[in-house]
Amino acid sequence: MTTFNRTMPQNRAEAGTAARRIEKPYVNPYFAGALLGVVLFLAFFITGNGLGASGGMNRLLVYFEDLVAPGHIDRVHYLIDMAGGDKNPLDSWVVFMTIGTVAGGFVSGWRNGRLKLEVNKGPRISNRTRLIFAFAGGTLMGYGARLARGCTSGQALSGGAVLSVGSWAFMLAVFGGGYLLAYFVRRLWN
Amino acid sequence: MAPFPLPLQSLLGQWGAYVVYMIIGFAFGYVLEIAGFGKSTKLAAQFYFKEMTVLKVMFGAIIGAMVLIFLTSALGLLDYNLIWVNPTYLWPGILGGLIMGFGFILGGFCPGTSLVSAATLKLDGIVFALGVFFGIFLFGETVGLYEDFWYSSYMGRFTLPELFNADTGVVVLALVLIALLAFFGAELAEKYIGKMDTSKEPRYRFALAGVAVLIAIAGLLIGQPTNADKWASIAPQEDAKLTERAVQIHPAELLQTMSDRRLVAYMIDVRDESDFNEFHLIDAHHIPLDRLLDNVAEMHFQPANTVFVVMSNDETQATEAWRMLRAESVPNVYILEGGINNWIATYADATFKADNQRAVHVDDQLGYTFAVALGSRDPAANPNPDMFPIEFTPRIQLELKRGPTSGGCG
Numbered sequence: 001m002t003t004f005n006r007t008m009p010q011n012r013a014e015a016g017t018a019a020r021r022i023e024k025p026y027v028n029p030y031f032a033g034a035l036l037g038v039v040l041f042l043a044f045f046i047t048g049n050g051l052g053a054s055g056g057m058n059r060l061l062v063y064f065e066d067l068v069a070p071g072h073i074d075r076v077h078y079l080i081d082m083a084g085g086d087k088n089p090l091d092s093w094v095v096f097m098t099i100g101t102v103a104g105g106f107v108s109g110w111r112n113g114r115l116k117l118e119v120n121k122g123p124r125i126s127n128r129t130r131l132i133f134a135f136a137g138g139t140l141m142g143y144g145a146r147l148a149r150g151c152t153s154g155q156a157l158s159g160g161a162v163l164s165v166g167s168w169a170f171m172l173a174v175f176g177g178g179y180l181l182a183y184f185v186r187r188l189w190n
Numbered sequence: 191m192a193p194f195p196l197p198l199q200s201l202l203g204q205w206g207a208y209v210v211y212m213i214i215g216f217a218f219g220y221v222l223e224i225a226g227f228g229k230s231t232k233l234a235a236q237f238y239f240k241e242m243t244v245l246k247v248m249f250g251a252i253i254g255a256m257v258l259i260f261l262t263s264a265l266g267l268l269d270y271n272l273i274w275v276n277p278t279y280l281w282p283g284i285l286g287g288l289i290m291g292f293g294f295i296l297g298g299f300c301p302g303t304s305l306v307s308a309a310t311l312k313l314d315g316i317v318f319a320l321g322v323f324f325g326i327f328l329f330g331e332t333v334g335l336y337e338d339f340w341y342s343s344y345m346g347r348f349t350l351p352e353l354f355n356a357d358t359g360v361v362v363l364a365l366v367l368i369a370l371l372a373f374f375g376a377e378l379a380e381k382y383i384g385k386m387d388t389s390k391e392p393r394y395r396f397a398l399a400g401v402a403v404l405i406a407i408a409g410l411l412i413g414q415p416t417n418a419d420k421w422a423s424i425a426p427q428e429d430a431k432l433t434e435r436a437v438q439i440h441p442a443e444l445l446q447t448m449s450d451r452r453l454v455a456y457m458i459d460v461r462d463e464s465d466f467n468e469f470h471l472i473d474a475h476h477i478p479l480d481r482l483l484d485n486v487a488e489m490h491f492q493p494a495n496t497v498f499v500v501m502s503n504d505e506t507q508a509t510e511a512w513r514m515l516r517a518e519s520v521p522n523v524y525i526l527e528g529g530i531n532n533w534i535a536t537y538a539d540a541t542f543k544a545d546n547q548r549a550v551h552v553d554d555q556l557g558y559t560f561a562v563a564l565g566s567r568d569p570a571a572n573p574n575p576d577m578f579p580i581e582f583t584p585r586i587q588l589e590l591k592r593g594p595t596s597g598g599c600g
Contacts, residue, residue, distance in 0.1 A: 032225035037254020048195035053302030100215020105306030108223035137297015138321020148286025159276035166278030177291020
């Protein structure tokens with residue numbers, strides 16, 4: 001898809017004013033892993049909580065559901081805990097962490113010249129197909145993340161680092177599921 | 191007492207705490223983006239063994255955070271009790287994980303990475319994130335159909351050292367070594383399947399590996415603090431509370447707490463089984479001293495308005511239990527003043543007391559005999575507070591909970 005054009009003249013002033021900055025390569029995965037490990041450690045060390053993402057998305061969704069159909073929220077057991085009565089589903093640490101995550105991704109993308117409207121996909125499928133599968137995959141992810149009480153960040157990463165048995169079982173299941181299906185959908189990515 | 195995690199709410203207030211979470215989230219999103227996790231093709235390549243970035247970053251982060259958490263815990267800086275360890279619901283977790291694995295390979299992201307991708311304007315990331323919202327919506331609408339399953343196979347706060355019955359330090363070191371093996375395998379896969387030039391991999395990765403192993407070994411040698419170690423570090427200030435009798439509550443205060451709708455009285459009766467069967471307060475949990483520490487995790491899961499009250503026949507064993515629980519950072523623990531004997535003296539009727547009081551009293555032994563072991567069906571086990579207007583000096587002061595009450599993806 002995208003090629004890193006490192007030979008382009010690096011005029012910083014120009015890069016700053018131009019709509020698109022020069023796209024920088026991603027960092028080495030071991031470096032990123034160590035850095036992410038420190039972030040995860042600091043999250044636990046300072047707050048006692050790990051990282052999370054789907055929980056924030058969950059609460060954002062429930063907030064809008066509560067605006068549209070407050071009566072419905074009060075009838076569904078699962079939703080009452082977050083938004084029953086006068087509870088505000090956005091009043092939770094994970095919502096603010098999620099806002100931070102989006103902001104952090106945006107700032108990094110902007111600083112490194114990766115803020116670009118595009119579709120990343122395998123070479124053999126159309127944009128349309130890619131987006132349909134992205135939506136379907138997202139739906140499964142969202143559903144599974146709530147069923148498992150956490151996503152890759154809140155369960156695998158955070159629970160894994162503090163040695164939760166359930167989180168390790170969950171992590172193996174995620175990768176197991178991915179590898180199980182990968183061969184059959186190889187056309188999507190290769 | 192270990193100073194971390196910080197009591198963010200009482201230090202900074204609610205909004206201050208939220209700012210801290212936002213900064214951590216910012217760092218999280220930033221690192222995900224520079225790792226390339228905003229790009230679906232890079233994530234999906236993991237499942238074809240071509241580019242193992244996902245494994246390296248995720249496993250690297252897990253072991254990196256893990257060694258630091260258990261080293262700081264061994265050093266007495268971090269209180270592992272106050273850290274959110276995802277409770278295990280085994281089968282819902284595994285089924286949810288499998289569904290997510292399918293979603294991962296079809297959609298190319300997980301929820302967190304799709305947010306970062308969407309933030310950098312990748313259309314597939316934006317559409318994926320919308321799908322996540324839709325999936326969460328579907329879950330909220332359908333979980334009612336199988337709520338029993340969703341709550342099944344609950345094992346509470348269950349950790350790998352408990353599963354393997356091994357020392358925490360050993361488990362941590364073993365996981366580091368497994369990760370290093372996995373990284374080695376990943377590089378082989380990238381070389382032979384992904385046809386990548388792995389000779390250009392930076393040399394500092396060996397240094398990082400060495401540091402992780404060294405920290406794990408240091409944590410193993412120091413060892414995680416025992417209950418006695420933890421008590422020793424807080425003994426001076428906590429013992430003062432005992433001698434000032436600031437934590438021994440009058441039976442009437444306990445009775446009032448039991449009927450107070452704003453509070454949850456969690457009564458812990460540490461006596462032996464026969465005494466417990468003879469007589470105990472209604473809804474009391476029977477947890478003898480030797481099983482007390484196994485139940486600490488459940489106590490930390492209780493809501494913030496819970497008041498824990500330990501009791502024995504007099505106060506000796508209850509005081510011991512109080513020390514153990516305080517060492518494990520259980521908040522709002524109190525001792526029933528004078529124990530069960532004092533409770534019976536306060537609430538049993540006069541004829542019962544006259545007929546059944548034991549002539550010789552040995553410390554921390556039941557001072558009364560019971561013709562029938564009624565347990566909590568004895569009238570004195572559940573007295574009506576209105577029948578006993580008793581003056582007492584209130585001692586319970588609810589302290590703010592320091593650790594998280596929910597976590598993971600709360």
